Amino acid sequence: MKNRRRNTLFFIILAGTALCSVTLAGGLLYEGAAAADFAQKNLPPCPAHPFGTDWMGRDMLRRTLAGLSLSVRVGGLTAAVSAAAALVLGGAAAAFGGWVDALISWITDLVMGIPHILLIILISIACGRGLWGVTIGVALSHWTSLARLIRGEVLQLKGAPYLQLARRLGVSRGRLVKNHLLLHLMPQFLTGLILQFPHAILHEASVTFLGFGLSPEQPAIGIILAESMGYLTTGRWWLALFPGLSLVGAVMLFALAGERLRLLLSPATAQD
Amino acid sequence: MRHRLQFTIKKLVRMALLLLGVSLSAFLLMDAAPLDPLQTNIGQAALGSMSPEQLARLEEYWGVNTPAAERYLAWLSGALRGDFGVSLLYRRPVAEVISLRLGASVWLLLSAWALAGVLGLTLGVLAGANRGRWPDLLIRAACLTVSSTPSFWLALLLLMVFSVWLGILPIGLAVPIGTAAADVTLPQRLLHALLPALTLSVAGMANIALHTREKAVDVLDSDYIFLARARGERHILIRHVLRNVTLPAITLQFASIGEIIGGSVLVEQVFSYPGLGQAAVAAGLGGDLPLLLGITVITAVLVFGGNLAADLLYGVVDPRIRRGAAKG
């Protein structure tokens, strides 16, 4: 039997390193990504341009990396914001109960009633589109399921006999929250945060693809793929294939890391 | 029986309140948008050539100086009578545009929804039953890949393979180009809906399969499966596992409505399929706020209606609720 915990740790470090280097490389390549070279236009993949070039002779590898870098940054920011929102709202609902709980649950249901894509479109229009519109849209639409999870956890902990005993023994509320509640919620929260990433990145790319996000000059996977639509019938398959594959790869890294962490931290599967 | 009725009424009231909330928040979001109603509705060029009196009349017509609350109430009272305003892009009543677009989308959505459910349930149970062995690993890897794939890219890939390389399926649209709606045959319609439906169902299937697998694993770890094994029972999968994943499967199936509709926004865009999703994108990009508001509300009706249907189905399927209600 393999030692799964060590594998998981190794995998998470690997995934983190890979994504950091993509982000860094993309950031460094940002300038070169937009450089047009009409002598090199429409080249299929070759050693000099592994991902080929587009109609303006821009190197697709550079554009892809720059786009991925942007996606990862937007994904990270939105996942962090929405996970924090989930923690606050879910925690408040469970801690205060009563009308606070009812109100938060109602808002959660409301947000879940509108498909993510549509909600992000609405919010991005309200914010006047652009990068920030999409970022705010994604951040504001992804907290619901994690908030429900955290609410359930906190409720369960609140009822736990050992915590009630500690309360009666005179342990202060603040210390209880710090020592027990946060400690118990941390694994759930971390896993939720990591699993939030893939959704956030995919939705950012999707909304950008539809044309609500960035302007066409900016390097983003959604923009690149939207452009590639126009060249599908002329057989320039590389314009759609490689940028898409890279996006899938990045998202899968996050999803796998989150999934493994979840399995490891859940008592039901920790011993498998 | 009284219990069920009370339950249903309570759920309906909650649904109505939620719809009110959805329409209000969508309205407020659009109100916050930095769009000048005159500019979006009439166009910059036309505006420049107008006299101040004309402008004032137009401003009054579009409610520029009316408070948001008043405009929302006006919209709401209209909506309750079935009048959702006029679409700016299509110059027709929003209700008419939506019913036309929904009519084009409905079979696409329904078939994708059904296929996603059947595929997801089957694969999920299969994976759970083979936990840790190769069918499980294979199904999980496939689901993880699919759920990490943006549905619009999947659509692009399928389009590239089947329509461009192999040339066996049409590039897009609901009907062949140049054919009048009345002349379209059923096989033609199906052929055009095949790829979009396939993309949507594959994308929706992954989530259902992964969750069903978790449930199936829970069931297989349960005490009653232990006893069934100790009693040498055969067909445990069908007799006990399928029976006990029915309830979570109902929840998953109806919860996936929103996801399928959300996916259709992207997939219809790639396939140029003239359905509701494509209309939503056009309305969003073109600043057609009445249409976007109408689509948002209709979508929410479908999603909440799905939740309600799941709750009611629970009452029929779950003996604890069914019998409990009969006694109460």
Next chain:
Amino acid sequence: MEPILTADHLSVAFTRYGRGLSRIALSALTDLSLTVDAGRVTALVGGSGAGKSLLAHAVFHLLPRNAHTAGTICYDGAPLTPARARALRGREISLIPQGITYLDPMMKVGPQVRRGRRDGMSRARCREILARYGLGSEVEELYPFELSGGMARRVLIACAVMDSPRLIVADEPTPGLDSQTAGRVLAHFQELAEQGTGVLLITHDLELARTVAHKIVVLREGRTVDEVPAALFQTGEGLTHPYSRALWQAMPENGLIVDREVSVL
């Protein structure tokens, strides 16, 4: 009496994760030996955590996957291999589990007792067995959540005797029942033994084991320490092992002298 089941130096260990990344082997049963005779009730008595239930799981070859076993289990004179256990389950060996969670919550009692068989003979036998345990035919139409604790126990017994087994393993069949219902359940075990079935009763309740069993096997921290006729626990005479003596002394009528070591029971 010939033995129907023998366990010889049986041990069960689990691999678990310790703190951080380390892995440790955790042994739950270290050395268990016992024999169950046909037509007799044998009680396996031990505290919680002594690993009693693992014996039941090992007999049916239904241990979790991270478990490793050593030692031998013989049924009817031949080693109980996984394949043999599979073939015998529900035919010759039956399990009576602890409680209601062992019934499928979504299935009516009747089909569960009959294991889904719908032929007339199975139906008749199901009705007959339920009646034997004081359950009317209307119980067949009930779902588990509609049963009381005592009814659920009797339904589980009915499940076990449905196929006239030669060995019944009952794992803690009485907790949560009032003494009258528990007495009735135990009487059913004696009755089964009188008909020639070997009964292995796994319990933490010595009092109860003493009244129903012919033989008592004492388990302590995964190890059998004593195997004596149940009668010895009536008077306390002839109990040689100190742990058994201590157990006997801890019983209410013997002065409740609770040894520190016994109080874990």
